[in-house]
Amino acid sequence: MRSIPADYRDGLRDVAPVLVSVVPYGLVVGGAAVAAGFSVTQATGFSLLVNAGASQLAVIDLLGRDAPLAVAVVTALVINARLLMYSASLAPYFRDDPVGWRALGSYFLIDPAYALSIVRLEGDADVDPFRYYLGVATPLLPTWVGSTAVGAVVGSTIPDWLPLEFAVPMVFLALVVPTVRDRPGAVAAGVGAAIAVVGAGLPLNLGLLTGGLVGVAAGLVAEQVWERGGGASGGGSTP
C-alpha cells in the first residue's frame, strides 16, 4: 500500500467543508441528549457507537418521553434503514477490496460520506473508489463524536440568530443537485421529496424510507418511459 494515497487525500479535501456543518449538528445532539437525561459519557458513546444523527435524536426524544425501549430501538433502525440503500449503491465499487477493510470502512458510512462518494465515483473512473471513500468518510466520525461531546458538556450554546443547524440540509441540497441533472434523476428526487414531506407524520419516521424507495422506483419508470424508442432500452422486468 502506498503511503497516504492521493485518492485518500482527494477525499479528505472534498469532505473538509462538510465537517463545518457536522459541528453544529453534533452540538445540538449532545446538548439534547444531556437535557433528556443522558450522562456525558452516554451521549458521547452514543455518537461513537451509532454514528447517525437523525436516529440518535429520535432515541433521545423517545427515551426523554419515557417511551418503551423497544420502540426507541425500532424507530432508530427504521430511520437508519436508508443505510441499506447506501450500502447497496456503493457495494459494486468496493467488491475487490479486502473484507476486513470493507467492514471497517462500512462503520463510517453515513449520509455525507455516501453522497460525496457517489457523486465522485459515478463521474470519475480514475479514482480508487474505496480509498476515496475512506478519505471522505473517516474524518466525519471523530468530528461527530467530538462535537457531540462538547455539546454534552456545555449544552447547545448556538445563539438563536445564528441558524447553523440549517447548514445540514444545505449540504444535502448541494449534493443532490448533481444527481438531478438528467430527467429520471429529477423524477426520483421529486417523488422522494414529495413522499417524505407528505409522509412526515408517519410513525417510525417511515416517510424518509418510503420516499427513498418509491423515488428509486419512479426514477426507473421515468427511465423506461424516456428511453423507449432509443435503441439501448433493456427490459426492466425480465420475464
Next chain:
Amino acid sequence: MNVSDVAVWSVILAVGAGTFAFRFSFVYLFEHVDEVPAPVERALRYVAPAVLAALVAPSLLLVDGSIAVVGNERLLAGLVGAAVAWRTESIIWTMVAGVGALMVVQQVVF
C-alpha cells in the same frame, strides 16, 4: 428520563449493532455476486437523488409538522441555497448562501 444506565447502554448497543449491519450488508454481500444484475445497477443510480431529496425536503417545507409555503423562512432560504448549488455545485457556497439567507430573512421578519 426514567431509564436505568444499563437500559440506556442496551439501547445504544442495539441501535449501533443493527445500524452497522445495515451499513455492511451489501458491501459484504456483493463480493459473492459475479456480476451485479443490470436492473439492480440501474435502480441503484436513483438511490442518491431519491434519498437525499427525501432528507432535504421536510426540513425546508415543514413548519411545526405541516406543509408551509407562504411565510416559510427556511423554504425561502433553501431556494437561495438551491440556486447557488445549481450554479456552483459547491458545498461551502451553498452552506454560506443558505445559512446567510436564513439569517437575513429572520432579521427582516423580526
